[in-house]
Amino acid sequence: MVNQKVNSNNVDDALLWQAFKRGERSAFETLLQQYYPMLLNYGVRFYRDKEFVKDSVHDLFVEIWNRREHLSDVGSVKSYLLQALRKNIIRESGRLKWFREADEISEKLNFDVEFNIETHFISREIETETLQKLQMELDKLTKRQREAIFLRFTQDLPYEEIASIMAINYRSVINLIHEAIKSIRQNWFLLLLPSFLYFS
Amino acid sequence: MKNYNNCSVEDLVLDAYFRKWSLGELPSKDTFWEKWLEKYPEKTQLIEDAKSLVIALKVKNTDMFSDEEINDGIQNILVETQHKYPGLKIISFKWLRIAASIAIIFGLSWWMTSKNVLNITNIDTISSIEQKATHTNHGKQSIIFELADGSKITLEPHSELRYGNEFGKEKREVFLTGGAFFDVAKDTQRPFLVYTGKLVTKVIGTSFRIQAYEKDNNISVDVRSGKVTVYRQDSKSKNSKSLSTEIVLIPNQKAVFEKEQELLVKTLVDKPIRLNTIPENASLVFSETKVSDIFSRLEGIYGVKIGFDKDVFNKCTVTASFQTETLYEKLALICEIIQAKYEIVDGEIMIYGKGC
Structure with a gap:
């Protein structure tokens, strides 16, 4: 702040x-x-x-x-x-x-988030199955990762504020978000690979 | 400008400037990213991936709370914080809420004669009634009492119910300031009338909820059971009966009276309840069921009419199982499956869509 x-x-x-x-x-x-x-x-x-x-x-x-x-x-x-x-x-x-x-x-306490996969679905024309698998991957994130992502990307709050809201330190917030994105990305693109080949 | 040449997908996703571009939030004259891509065409895939991820990471906002719920919630906070007793809480018993039977009404003329607190016109419509009894609740909890006719009233804090000597002789007339729950004893000979400003609610024997906060723009009447007639009483006209707008409500319907425009509209309650003996949490299971059958099943359960074009939705089937969802949640889910929308029109539900 x-x-x-x-x-x-x-x-x-x-x-x-x-x-x-x-x-x-x-x-x-x-x-x-x-x-x-x-x-x-x-x-x-x-x-x-x-x-x-x-x-x-x-x-x-x-x-x-x-x-x-x-x-x-x-x-x-x-x-x-x-x-x-x-x-x-x-x-x-x-x-x-x-x-x-x-x-x-x-x-x-849980932390429920539903990612905005529909938008992506429309823009990319990916099969529904792939997206369902993706939602499962997203659900594998820890509650804290989900909360941090929600605060960062939906509420647009800076890291310092997320840290004070979640009562953890600044570095931990960065780590949480980084790791979350990394794991989503890896699974996401593995899933997308076949459909990319198909469409291209 | 930051050097993005060695950025990974993760770095880009976390970069505020990149995120803005991906979500289309940058001003159109800002063409940094387009130019950057032209310069480094080998990064196209990386950028595409990062952009997809940014879009996907936008967490969906829930639509669990209706605008009405939000407005009600804000009003409740404002009401609770406006009086002088700090920490005092408007009682919101769950059972009361579920029964949806809290009535909040203004008794206008009484204040003029006895306390001269309020300065509101509109007295001439109410017959001069000698004050017989006043129930006032300045406490912290709702109080329950019975009227001479056997009707049960649950009076909320900061509320007052008044009625005159004539109560019960020919008509049963009450005036209320604040909030109360009415469970009116059935008496076909003597209708029960509740005065709320320009709005009169007339019943024979039923339970219902009225909200007529002074600060609200609306007065609303929610019906839980029985049949309720709501009409506007025009203070300026002697011939008020013919001019008044009358609405007949059945269970789960609601009348909203917009005070300023004096419009009376019929809609549905925020949380329709099951009318028959099926418990609230009994599950409803549909497997490849024709959507028209599902709608008529819901109509039966909630006593609410669901209108739709039978030809259009002829081929739509739905597989779903419901448990504790509200009627609106069920409808939203069904509509999502059959790619349709629903609207509440004149106390009924209308389904719109292109069919399956």
Whole structure:
């Protein structure tokens, strides 16, 4: 966050956050409009229970509203909220009984992503079978790799922010993403090879 | 400009500039990558591979949450944070939600006479009723009570239900501010009327949900069981009956009243429930089943009409097994299989597509 380029988005975000902390309802509403859907989308990847995720996001916003005066300034509102939601979900799911025995709760939580293979399918005219095999390869990634990829490529967050959201260090994020891409790439292109020969 | 000559596929995939180009997010005058390819034609395959991977790595956004759910969620947060008691939570019992029977209504005229808190016109439509009873819930939990006619009301926090001396004599009229769940006792002789601003909900014996938050643009009525009549009451006209728009709702249908435009529209509830005795999680298995049969099966289960062109979808068959999916999730899946789309029109579902 420190090294991040100051762009208009961040400036707006900082102003918005200040206004929100002063208790301006319109700022709070803007925060909700801007981040509520994104947080649902993130939360549901941990836990495919819509009501649970809705409750978690609901509680998060109510909590930050009630504690607004005590909140510190944040570099990126988006990653602040993502991080807070992630913590809450991990904590809440820890209270659910079927998770009680787990030592490391976050290891128990899944992270579901579905890659955008349809687009690729259309542009390349690859057989459906190949793509199904590919989705299986993608599913073999670890949860953490999937989460890192989601944050990096879908949410477009920089590495530092991903590191703080996932509570791991900067280097680990880079490694996670690198290894994920490497393994996808190797399996992907092995799969694609026959169809390339066929089409060319 | 960075030197890309020794880049691997992985390096390119991670490169922000390359990603932007692959996803078509660069301005059209930026032709760096095109020129770079012209200069290094031997890299074409590498670039192609990296580009494919970038596109594929765009993780799909889920469409699990409807716009309506998102709006409702935001409204709930705003409502909960607007009052002065920090940390207070609007009760959202799961069973209540499942029953979809929370009614939130405004009792307008009462405030004028007793508390002069609200300053809202539209009093003349409501017959002058002497105040008999007021139920107010300032607590943290919903309270449940029974009216003289046996109707059960579950009143949410920060809500108030009022009714007059005349209650039950000829009509059963109530006014509500805030939220409540109505389970109305059946009485064909004395209709039960709920006043929500310009909207009146009239029932004989049924359960339903009304949402009429003051800050919302809409008032909505969700029907769980029985038959519900909803109509607009025009305060300016003496001949209000003839001018009012009337909608009759059956289970799983919903009326939305847009306050500003005063439009009353019929649609479906957010989460249609199974009407018959089949448990919510009983599985539905279809194997090479004609899609028309599946639709009529769903119609039976949810009591919702599904319209489609029989000739167009004549050849479509679906193999699928459903369990806990909502009606909309089921429809989305079926539509994906038969390459169709569905829409909710006037409280019914319409399927559009080119057929199989």
